[in-house]
Amino acid sequence: MAPVDPSSDATVVETDAVVIGAGPVGLWQVFQCGLLGLRCHVVDVLPEVGGQCIELYADKLLYDIPGLPPTCGRDFAAQLQQQVQPFEPVFHLGCQVTALTRQADGRFDLSTSGCSQVLRCRHVFIAAGVGAFLPRKLTLAGLDRYAPASVTYHQLPTDGVSGRHVVIVGGEDAALQMAVDLASGSDGRSDNDRPASVTLLHRRDQFSSDDGILLARFDLLRRSGLLQVCIGQPVEPVESDGPGGPVLAGLRIAPPEGDEFTLPLDRLIVCLGLSPRLGPIADWGLVMERKQLTVDTARFETSVPGIHAVGDVVTYPGKRKLIACGFHEAILAAFAAAERDRGGPVPLEYTTSSKTLQGRLGVRDSVTNAS
Structure with missing residues (x-):
């Protein structure tokens, strides 16, 4: 992993997790981390949230999102962005993670282009899709x-x-x-x-x-x-x-x-137009196969503990490049990170009944479903 530039002008900002990629899977990763009490910063090279939904099919309809009628990419990205608002993620848009290093205490420092801050966190989630979309x-x-x-x-x-x-x-x-x-x-x-x-x-x-x-x-x-x-x-x-x-x-x-x-x-x-490139991630010493990251499918953790990867950037037997599959991967990655913090299993709770989850979501009045 490349070292962070020790610039005296850099301000260290501490958070629980950094999500690389603000596409649908990255946003869903933020949501799942938020439910488990993990605060997130999000870095994306594009100037707006949405990833491929905005760049490749903003006005085209997606027909295969569970529970949603046909929805264009732009509206889908907006809905996901609204969904993560209760957790107040911090977005660093128009920035690319250029360096990552592990500290003695196990935390990671990430520096980005176009930002004087160094993001320090316990968990990194790479949701970079097919790579950072960079201008041709x-x-x-x-x-x-x-x-x-x-x-x-x-x-x-x-x-x-x-x-x-x-x-x-x-x-x-x-x-x-x-x-x-x-x-x-x-x-x-x-x-x-x-x-x-x-x-x-x-x-x-x-x-x-x-x-x-x-x-x-x-x-x-x-x-x-x-x-x-x-x-x-x-x-x-x-x-x-x-x-x-x-x-x-x-x-x-x-x-x-x-x-x-x-x-x-x-x-x-x-x-x-824009061209996807994996960029500096390829130089971090993570095990890769055909330009994709390999992961443990129980935790969606890469070859480096604490660095998870989800979505189109990963490969494993049976992998399908679908948004729904990326959502499943993000859930397991979030639970793995929370379990690492707590040193043991994290109980499964449901938003329909858990006061803890509803509190994190900002739900004030609990609605009881009629049986």
């Missing part, structure tokens, strides 16, 4: 030197877009939505914080979306001239001299036909 990069030599001031991925630059010429790269929903919001002013920005122009750059004049309303808004803005569209492949960045040194001034574009040209810009936002 625009592979142009020298482009990264302009990030994050002039180049960002799936988000606005840190200093905003007021009066700037903004170019968005991509042709799917995320790129279309950002272009429409910026060009139309429907993202809640004031008139004083509007871009000077918005251009969508894509390799061809075809755009992929199942959202008919989004496509209609895009076409209307394009016809009105509020949204420009540039067709071609970027081949190299173009820079100019700025007050503090070279700045990104444009992209050299190779169109489908004709000569190359320069597309001027002040801010570049790359929306080329």
